[in-house]
Amino acid sequence: MSILEICQWLQETPPGRMVREGYWGYGIPQMVHLGSMALFGGAVVLDDLRLLGAIRKPAFRELSAQLVAVKWVGFLLAGSSGLLLFMSDATRFYKNPAFLIKTGLLLLIALNAWIFRSVVYKDVRAWDNAASAPAGAKIVAVVSLFLWICVIAASRAIGFTLSDT
Amino acid sequence: MSSDALAHWIENSFIAHAMAASVWVYPVVETLHMISIVVLVGTAAMFDFRLLGWRLTNMPVAELASQLRPWIRVGIVGILMTGPLLFASDPDRYLDNFYFRLKMTFLLSTILFDLFVVRRLRSPHSTAGAAAQRFAGGFSLLLWAGIVAGGRGIGVF
Numbered sequence: 001m002s003i004l005e006i007c008q009w010l011q012e013t014p015p016g017r018m019v020r021e022g023y024w025g026y027g028i029p030q031m032v033h034l035g036s037m038a039l040f041g042g043a044v045v046l047d048d049l050r051l052l053g054a055i056r057k058p059a060f061r062e063l064s065a066q067l068v069a070v071k072w073v074g075f076l077l078a079g080s081s082g083l084l085l086f087m088s089d090a091t092r093f094y095k096n097p098a099f100l101i102k103t104g105l106l107l108l109i110a111l112n113a114w115i116f117r118s119v120v121y122k123d124v125r126a127w128d129n130a131a132s133a134p135a136g137a138k139i140v141a142v143v144s145l146f147l148w149i150c151v152i153a154a155s156r157a158i159g160f161t162l163s164d165t
Numbered sequence: 166m167s168s169d170a171l172a173h174w175i176e177n178s179f180i181a182h183a184m185a186a187s188v189w190v191y192p193v194v195e196t197l198h199m200i201s202i203v204v205l206v207g208t209a210a211m212f213d214f215r216l217l218g219w220r221l222t223n224m225p226v227a228e229l230a231s232q233l234r235p236w237i238r239v240g241i242v243g244i245l246m247t248g249p250l251l252f253a254s255d256p257d258r259y260l261d262n263f264y265f266r267l268k269m270t271f272l273l274s275t276i277l278f279d280l281f282v283v284r285r286l287r288s289p290h291s292t293a294g295a296a297a298q299r300f301a302g303g304f305s306l307l308l309w310a311g312i313v314a315g316g317r318g319i320g321v322f
Contacts, residue, residue, distance in 0.1 A: 027318060067220070069219075070214065156192060
């Protein structure tokens, strides 16, 4: 089964048809997607600003631990609404350059977070309470902020280019 | 000045012409608008979660407010610089759009609620109890959700 065939099948499933054809079917996932993106992105931005010393309290680990639940809520809602939106028009999304770039950027964000956890975060005890984090952590934070700006740009670009594909 | 005359005046202003100068201007301004939304709504929601008593409860409300304030302001400045530009590109379309009016209603309500209620809770001298904080945090979150839903509705419907 090719990717195209999977996409064709996806957009004819009941959820795919509902989102494509219903008046509210498309609008509600869009609203949920934007709102949850703001929650998830906003929580990540707060972590990044804490690493950069632009926010100084609470300690990084405390802030990060408090944000985990917010990130999960945002991530699950953004992911499920995003999947529904993809299913509604899968054959067009899968060849839309902006969508492919966005997917790549999301993978880079995950990679950046993994690098942070497995390298920089290991000696968090040493800088947890400091006003700002060591250089490695700051680089991760700047990369994260840059990638989020790119994700938003790519997301918006999907809306402007989908009809051409 | 009627709203039609106002719309007509804005349509012919240099801002509207600048917005139409290239196919790139509108998407770029809209992207900057979205980045501002993430900064503003993300930080404002975190403060509301504190008021609700859900997150960051070890931190006094006034102290969290002072930590978040610069970034809430960054978001507000970004919104103020981009939102009116988007509006000026086609005022008739926005004024006639139900979701635009809905968004502006929620926006005005949020501003008034912040000025008259949340501002008191943010003060270091606030004596408000947990119940008042919870109500304010929950209500504020609903208003933000209305702004976001209305904003997306403008483009979708």
